[in-house]
Amino acid sequence: MATSTLLDPSLLSPKFHELYAKAKDFIENDCIPAEALYEQQMGKNEDRWNVLPPVMEELKVKARSLGLWNLFLGHEYGQYGGGLSNLEYSLIAEMLGRCGIASEAMNCSAPDTGNMEVFAKYGTPAQKEKWLKPLLNGTIRSVFAMTEPAVASSDATNIETSIRREGNEYVLNGRKWFASGTGSPNCKVFLVMGKSDKDNANRHRQQSLVIVPRETPGVQIVRPLTVVGYDHAPHGHFEIIFSDCRVPVENIILGEGGGFEVIQGRLGPGRIHHCMRCIGMAEQALDLMIARVTDPSRRTFGKTLSEHGTIVAEIAKCRIEIEQSRYLVLSAAKRIDEVQAKNAKREIAMAKIAVPNMLQRVADRAIQAFGAAGLSQDTKLPHIFVNARYLRIADGPDEVHLQQLGKAELRRASEIVEQQQRQKAKKEQLLAKGSSRL
Known part of the structure; x- marks a missing residue:
């Protein structure tokens, strides 16, 4: 697992390692190869709104048989979910981001994820029976x-x-x-x-x-x-x-009057789920870019694209920004595990701001490396770019999260000033004594 070096192994359970291996195999060998067939079965024009591609139902059956089902629901939801921590799920969600149909195949796609969390956390027994149960089963x-x-x-x-x-x-x-x-x-x-x-x-x-x-x-x-x-x-x-x-x-x-509390509880984890998948999309975009620029048939001015310094630099920037974003996401997920989403607003806001912006930049660089083809339907890059741009607005625009994060930092002002005053007084005291002794 590429990201294991970022984590204390004790934070990852044996159950996670088992599910991660199964999810990786399922996504790489079942979901990604099925994407083209899914699009074919979707049809065209108005038919697209009336079709449930049969391949999706087949993928769901296999995912459920493997235990790759409702993994976003963690320990706090008891019997409903996979029992993973947010930190553990973040690593699986990153893989989900590499395939446009994998989240639905594993019953882990928005907006159902957030709605299931609402019913599980706030719903009455009757509401859970009528709505949560079929959502958990993937039938609605x-x-x-x-x-x-x-x-x-x-x-x-x-x-x-x-x-x-x-x-x-x-x-x-x-x-x-x-x-x-x-x-x-x-x-x-x-x-x-x-x-x-x-x-x-x-x-x-x-x-x-x-x-x-x-x-x-x-x-x-x-x-x-x-x-x-x-x-x-x-x-x-x-x-x-x-x-x-x-x-x-x-x-x-x-x-009555409980709506705002519910949406705040719903949106926190959902924002991080999006960020987790963004890391996977960014890795996919970078993979496509690397394959393109090292293709020996793609030559300009007597060199492969990868032999041009500008391309090399752009690839390096992508790697740096992806790793920075991954740290932010893992940190936010770990913080949610420790203190719950409502007490992890700072970490969630930082990830929500930084990660979609990172994905947009990585996708843009990959598109540039592909040239005209990068703008066409022949690659996933336009779709990835649009997803990144959309996520800078969905679940709260960048400006709202920047405002909240900035205000949270400013609340530290009195503490900072008091510390500075104590240090200044100590400095003046030492200068007056003419002594270096503390």
């Missing part, structure tokens, strides 16, 4: 609907979708977009964030999270949205209107 897909087109959703307190109680029901009205996963034929349930108490003096108690079955009257699927031209079918990212949607009061999660 789900959506997390928070972002809205009419407000700056990077500040979640801005959301305007209304959740109004009428008797034994909640009535929802609002518009959401970039609701990932809506296009899947297996999508059966939305987790919808809205305001149930917009006049509450505490801005973080105005929101609630409710379960809305997809077939609920008043749910209008407006359109799929592209991400820099990619539609990401069959799951996609959709605009949805909720118009007088009625759901029973037992569909609320963690009670």
Whole structure:
């Protein structure tokens, strides 16, 4: 394992080593070779939204038989998951990033991962039975609907979708977009964030999270949205209107006003899962770049591309930045294991800022090395680049995390000043005595 030198071996369990070996073999020898067939079975145009490629179902059956299932759910979720630590899962998730279909094949893909964590952590027994169980089994897909087109959703307190109680029901009205996963034929349930108490003096108690079955009257699927031209079918990212949607009061999660607490608990681990996969995507982009520039048939000015100093330097930069990012991700994952996500905000923010930016730079260098081919559908590089750019906005834009991280650092100001004052006083004392003795 290439990353084992970064870790104290005692931090990795025997179970992890077994699952890692199985996952590596499954991803390299089953998932990656199946990607082309998956695309072929997807079909074209509108058919792309109505097809569940048979090869995916075959991969799921094999993954489950190998125990490579729901590995993102760690010790704290008991019988539901693989029992790995976040640190251990990060190493497997890095491999998942090397293959576009591997996460789904192992039932470890967003947004279902975060939604399963919500149901497992906050759901009632009835909610777990109805929704968590089929999600864990991989028989349905789900959506997390928070972002809205009419407000700056990077500040979640801005959301305007209304959740109004009428008797034994909640009535929802609002518009959401970039609701990932809506296009899947297996999508059966939305987790919808809205305001149930917009006049509450505490801005973080105005929101609630409710379960809305997809077939609920008043749910209008407006359109799929592209991400820099990619539609990401069959799951996609959709605009949805909720118009007088009625759901029973037992569909609320963690009670009225608990929405903000739930999403904070959901987003922390999810941000790190994305970063873990980004490391794998970056390694894949660098591999493609190295293979391209060392190809003896690719020669310019009498040399292979790899013999040009600029190319050599760019490859070195990629390696440095990937290793730096890996350290950040592993550090954040370890910190979550030690103190939980809500107390690891600093480490999560650093990884969330740095890693997608790193991936974007690595993918850009690889595209440049490929020339025109790097911009075409003949390589995965455009898709990797777009994923990197998308992740600089998804789960909170860079600017929000920079602001939070910067403020956290500034809170150390009084401590720094006090230390400086103590050192200054000590220095002046020693100078007055004219002595070097401490």
